[in-house]
Amino acid sequence: MVKMIVKRFLQTxxxxxxxxxxxxxxxxxxxxxxxxxxxGIEARQEDVxxxxxxxxxxxxxxxxxxxxxxxxxxxxxxxxxxxxxxVFPLIASRVPNTLNLTMAAxxxxxxxxxxxxxxxxxxxxxxxxxxxxxxxxxxxxxxxFWLALMLVLQFSVKMNLLPVMGxxxxxxxxxxxxxxxILPGFCLATIPMAxxxxxxxxxxxxxxxxxxxxxxxxxxxKKWKVVMIHxxxxxxxxxxxxxxxxxxxxxxxxxxxxxxxxxxxxxxMINTAINNRDYSLIxxxxxxxxxxxxxxNMLVDIxxxxxxxxxxxxxx
Amino acid sequence: xxxxxxxxxLGSEANMAMLLKERKANSAWNKLKRNKTAVIGFVxxxxxxxxxxxxxxxxxxxxxxxxxxxxxKGIGYQGHLLGTDDLGRDILxxxxxxxxxxxxxxxxxxxxxxxxxxxxxxxxGYCGGWLDTxxxxxxxxxxxxPFILLAMILITVLGNGIVNVIVAIGIxxxxxxxxxxxxxxxxxxxxxxxxxxxxxxxxxxxxxFAHILPNCVSQIIVYGTLRIASAIISEASLSFLGLGxxxxxxxxxxxxxxxxxxxxxxxxxxxVAGIVVLVTVIGFNLLGDGIRDVMDPKxxx
Numbered sequence: 001m002v003k004m005i006v007k008r009f010l011q012t013x014x015x016x017x018x019x020x021x022x023x024x025x026x027x028x029x030x031x032x033x034x035x036x037x038x039x040g041i042e043a044r045q046e047d048v049x050x051x052x053x054x055x056x057x058x059x060x061x062x063x064x065x066x067x068x069x070x071x072x073x074x075x076x077x078x079x080x081x082x083x084x085x086x087v088f089p090l091i092a093s094r095v096p097n098t099l100n101l102t103m104a105a106x107x108x109x110x111x112x113x114x115x116x117x118x119x120x121x122x123x124x125x126x127x128x129x130x131x132x133x134x135x136x137x138x139x140x141x142x143x144x145f146w147l148a149l150m151l152v153l154q155f156s157v158k159m160n161l162l163p164v165m166g167x168x169x170x171x172x173x174x175x176x177x178x179x180x181x182i183l184p185g186f187c188l189a190t191i192p193m194a195x196x197x198x199x200x201x202x203x204x205x206x207x208x209x210x211x212x213x214x215x216x217x218x219x220x221x222k223k224w225k226v227v228m229i230h231x232x233x234x235x236x237x238x239x240x241x242x243x244x245x246x247x248x249x250x251x252x253x254x255x256x257x258x259x260x261x262x263x264x265x266x267x268x269m270i271n272t273a274i275n276n277r278d279y280s281l282i283x284x285x286x287x288x289x290x291x292x293x294x295x296x297n298m299l300v301d302i303x304x305x306x307x308x309x310x311x312x313x314x315x316x
Numbered sequence: 317x318x319x320x321x322x323x324x325x326l327g328s329e330a331n332m333a334m335l336l337k338e339r340k341a342n343s344a345w346n347k348l349k350r351n352k353t354a355v356i357g358f359v360x361x362x363x364x365x366x367x368x369x370x371x372x373x374x375x376x377x378x379x380x381x382x383x384x385x386x387x388x389k390g391i392g393y394q395g396h397l398l399g400t401d402d403l404g405r406d407i408l409x410x411x412x413x414x415x416x417x418x419x420x421x422x423x424x425x426x427x428x429x430x431x432x433x434x435x436x437x438x439x440x441g442y443c444g445g446w447l448d449t450x451x452x453x454x455x456x457x458x459x460x461x462p463f464i465l466l467a468m469i470l471i472t473v474l475g476n477g478i479v480n481v482i483v484a485i486g487i488x489x490x491x492x493x494x495x496x497x498x499x500x501x502x503x504x505x506x507x508x509x510x511x512x513x514x515x516x517x518x519x520x521x522x523x524x525f526a527h528i529l530p531n532c533v534s535q536i537i538v539y540g541t542l543r544i545a546s547a548i549i550s551e552a553s554l555s556f557l558g559l560g561x562x563x564x565x566x567x568x569x570x571x572x573x574x575x576x577x578x579x580x581x582x583x584x585x586x587x588v589a590g591i592v593v594l595v596t597v598i599g600f601n602l603l604g605d606g607i608r609d610v611m612d613p614k615x616x617x
Contacts, residue, residue: 014453015453015456015460018453018454018456018457019457021457026470027469029473031475137602138594138598142594143593143597145572146586146589149575149579149590153579252462255462259557270468274468274559286465289462289465291460
């Protein structure tokens with residue numbers, strides 16, 4: 001078991017290396033001259049040249065790649081000229097905001113999606129089941145930035161119930177932060193909620209009709225106990241796979257919707273970076289998101305191993 | 317088992333007719349027709365595709381005809397069935413022409429992704445060894461980027477425009493197709509008939525494209541249909557962020573972008589465009605699920 005986890009961990013190293021290389025190639029392919037972007041279009045030619053030398057842009061690509069790797073190893077992600085600070089602390093200051101939002105959304109989605117999925121499986125082929133599965137279908141198909149716009153329109157503009165800008169202030173109490181989180185959180189939770197509900201429902205339907213469940217019921221074990229302990233446990237592995245995909249999905253959703261809610265996270269920063277052609281920041285954010293993804297996938301795989309008794313016993 | 321049954325049935329002409337009838341009823345198309353939700357999806361997809369193809373005949377106005385006298389008019393205003401936008405352009409016409417761009421991008425991007433991805437998957441799965449490792453590691457690397465982020469960066473590299481959006485979303489789609497194909501190839505290439513082909517001297521390319529690929533196609537079609545749904549959303553997201561189709565070209569995403577800017581004054585602009593996107597995506601999802609159930613009952617959820 002430990003051996004497998006270590007093996008899975010080591011597998012991330014080549015992937016990380018490829019991620020770094022792809023990021024490097026992509027950012028070198030961005031149009032325009034980074035030196036000009038920093039100094040402005042009216043900069044003098046010799047200043048631009050000096051800047052290019054300072055940024056190592058005069059060297060051949062393999063050299064640049066080497067110094068880029070060396071920089072990364074020491075935590076040097078470069079300098080963001082649009083925010084006028086180093087990229088690494090900038091990203092570090094934004095990541096918690098996005099994580100708060102996405103984790104809250106995923107937690108909410110898991111809870112509601114789970115309950116809906118279980119109930120729908122128990123009332124299979126009833127009206128309740130149909131209604132929820134239609135809602136889930138709409139949920140997975142939702143363009144969430146549109147949902148965000150509609151929520152803002154309904155709850156902030158028309159009803160004036162919830163704030164729409166920023167993420168609130170902890171000094172005004174937790175309530176203020178939570179109130180700011182409701183709309184973006186609900187928005188990001190939509191797709192995962194629908195997906196979890198569908199996954200749990202189909203998993204539960206499979207297990208509910210299996211022999212061991214009938215056997216447990218025949219032994220006189222209460223229905224809720226069979227459902228909540230035995231069935232749920234066996235519906236978990238597919239859910240873990242889906243959860244891994246949904247972490248990625250929610251993060252992607254955050255990139256698109258944070259701007260609508262002026263949420264000061266990674267998403268708004270990535271958009272600013274791209275709009276301002278802030279090369280170091282683009283490179284940093286892209287790389288950072290990819291690394292986060294690689295580790296998320298690794299954690300999901302490890303969780304999957306732990307849940308699967310075949311793997312746990314070292315056979316899988 | 318199947319053989320003996322067939323022999324028995326072949327005994328009489330009536331049984332032969334029955335066999336043919338049964339085969340016909342079990343054809344993929346007829347199975348799909350019996351699947352109610354798939355039919356709904358199919359109808360939605362055909363409807364949207366028809367709107368896109370016959371746009372010049374259906375649209376009551378030119379999509380870019382500006383009419384500054386009547387901005388932000390609501391639904392049903394003087395012949396403008398879905399109202400007008402900030403420049404007084406007819407939203408219905410823009411939505412119909414937008415269907416052309418959005419569906420073209422979605423289908424095109426999926427084809428680009430499938431073209432490269434399937435080829436990579438075929439080669440990786442068939443050859444195995446170091447080639448497999450190298451190709452799939454690169455795919456893993458590409459998969460590690462959030463989909464929309466990869467598309468955003470590619471657009472920034474390539475620049476705006478329909479073709480570039482197709483290429484950007486298409487490339488971001490490659491690793492998914494490669495994985496699906498490779499997984500299937502690995503199973504199929506061990507089948508008996510593939511060994512038989514090798515024995516009678518079929519070339520590698522012949523085996524790969526004439527025997528292995530056809531047996532992977534059903535999974536690729538299922539995956540592709542579902543990817544079209546997500547490519548529609550990707551196009552809309554990119555254009556919404558100002559990175560995809562640039563105005564004044566009408567695409568569902570660029571209409572949504574206008575809708576965002578006039579959200580408080582004319583909420584119907586964003587409202588209408590979003591509902592159309594949602595319904596279309598539901599259509600492709602239903603169709604994809606339906607095809608999956610028909611092509612491979614084992615995958616049925």
